[in-house]
Amino acid sequence: MISCCGLHKTYGTNGASGPSILADVSLSLSRGEFACILGPSGCGKTTLLNLIAGFTHPTSGSLRFRDQEITGPGPERGVVFQEATLFPWLTVQKNVAFGLHQMGQPGKTCAEEALHHLALVGMADHARAYPHTLSGGMKQRVAIARVLALKPDVLLMDEPFSALDANTRERLQDELLKLWGRFGQTVVYVTHSVEEAAFLADRVIVMGPSPCNIRADKPISLPRPRTRYSPEMEAVVRDLRRELNALPCCIGPTRVDA
Numbered sequence: 209m210i211s212c213c214g215l216h217k218t219y220g221t222n223g224a225s226g227p228s229i230l231a232d233v234s235l236s237l238s239r240g241e242f243a244c245i246l247g248p249s250g251c252g253k254t255t256l257l258n259l260i261a262g263f264t265h266p267t268s269g270s271l272r273f274r275d276q277e278i279t280g281p282g283p284e285r286g287v288v289f290q291e292a293t294l295f296p297w298l299t300v301q302k303n304v305a306f307g308l309h310q311m312g313q314p315g316k317t318c319a320e321e322a323l324h325h326l327a328l329v330g331m332a333d334h335a336r337a338y339p340h341t342l343s344g345g346m347k348q349r350v351a352i353a354r355v356l357a358l359k360p361d362v363l364l365m366d367e368p369f370s371a372l373d374a375n376t377r378e379r380l381q382d383e384l385l386k387l388w389g390r391f392g393q394t395v396v397y398v399t400h401s402v403e404e405a406a407f408l409a410d411r412v413i414v415m416g417p418s419p420c421n422i423r424a425d426k427p428i429s430l431p432r433p434r435t436r437y438s439p440e441m442e443a444v445v446r447d448l449r450r451e452l453n454a455l456p457c458c459i460g461p462t463r464v465d466a
């Protein structure tokens with residue numbers, strides 16, 4: 209579904225090349241796979257996701273979606289950010305309908321589709337509300353509905369639940385897994401949480417800094433539905449934590465202890 213080969217990224221100004229952000233990243237993601245990209249802050253996770261989203265371009269290397277070079281954003285690759293970026297002047301339903309309008313669908317269909325996708329994330333009762341009246345978790349549900357409404361093949365999620373309280377985060381993780389079980393998108397989910405990666409992923413891609421690239425690629429074969437607290441889950445968490453602890457830290461000497 210997605211293939212990155214020998215990706216390099218530098219952010220230069222005025223034609224000068226800056227420091228290397230991604231160095232030689234190669235990765236293939238299959239259809240329907242739930243992949244977590246795990247790594248410390250600053251190791252290039254968002255940069256890699258933004259490249260796949262088409263928001264930015266590689267300095268060198270190739271980046272393909274279904275054998276086509278990625279040249280920009282597209283509705284087949286939906287992005288959910290850490291903070292929901294809803295339009296404050298539109299109701300929840302109109303926020304979800306917005307992308308459908310942009311794609312040229314008639315108004316009535318957009319409104320119906322928007323409501324249907326709000327129902328999928330448990331937000332149909334709030335269709336007429338404005339974003340400022342919603343909690344962080346509710347906004348993130350709307351952001352997910354907005355992306356799902358475009359029926360993407362790939363969901364790109366950049367620490368989507370990390371700003372939420374632990375309870376809400378766990379509920380949204382459960383609901384995301386249900387939606388994924390139902391629609392079977394390919395998911396690329398960025399996180400710095402070992403527990404989150406172990407709970408969600410079919411496969412955890414561990415990134416490290418200096419140079420920013422992939423250090424480990426681990427299948428997680430725990431059966432689904434998973435329980436968060438089991439000896440098997442703890443073993444996976446320990447193993448991933450060991451991988452992270454082996455990395456130099458990008459932002460200081462602190463290490464996470466196992």
Ligand SMILES: Nc1ncnc2c1ncn2[C@@H]1O[C@H](COP(=O)(O)OP(=O)(O)O)[C@@H](O)[C@H]1O
Binds near residue numbers: 219248250252253255
């Ligand atoms: N637009 C940009 N211009 C210059 N440097 C950037 C830009 N975006 C990210 N970086 C740098 O790239 C590195 C990786 O950033 P990022 O991909 O956001 O990491 P992560 O998501 O893993 O925390 C960081 O050192 C960051 O400062």
Ligand SMILES: [Mg+2]
Binds near residue numbers: 253254255366
């Ligand atoms: Mg990031």
